[in-house]
Amino acid sequence: PQIYQASSSTRHGPNGVRETKKTVADSRTGLKKMSVGHHINDRAHIIEREQNVYSGDQEERQEFINLDEEEVETFDTEWKEKTRGMRRNEAIGYGNGRQRHGPRDGSRNDMLALPAAPSSSTVVMRGERRDQ
Secondary structure: OOEEEEEEEEEEOOEEEEEEEEEEOOOOOOOEEEEEEEEEOOOEEEEEEEEEEEOOEEEEEEEEEEOOOHHHHHHHHHHHHHHHHOOOHHHHHHHOOOOOOOOOOOOOOOOOOOOOOOOOEEEEOEEEEEHH
């Protein structure tokens, strides 16, 4: 079977700090991509790695937003300083910062897996449409 998977997450911290993560895997083309971005307000350092599992080709790209390449080491140090001292789960929170680990009424939802997907599905990512 052909499998196309994509995920994206953004974690927010104090003082304009955030971390973005994106992954894509396409079994048809053999493409695997992942990127991690560290952001402080309007500045960012994003590293993207790409691999074709069929050909073995690998690439790494770096994107600098409102940064010069020479400033990256200082920026990375600043990002680490701003996130230091906080526990991993609290350093940068998901969504609006509220942590919920279940229903507010204390009841439990014991669903162990997601329901099966229909045999034909469509994945939309960044405006692209790909039928599977």
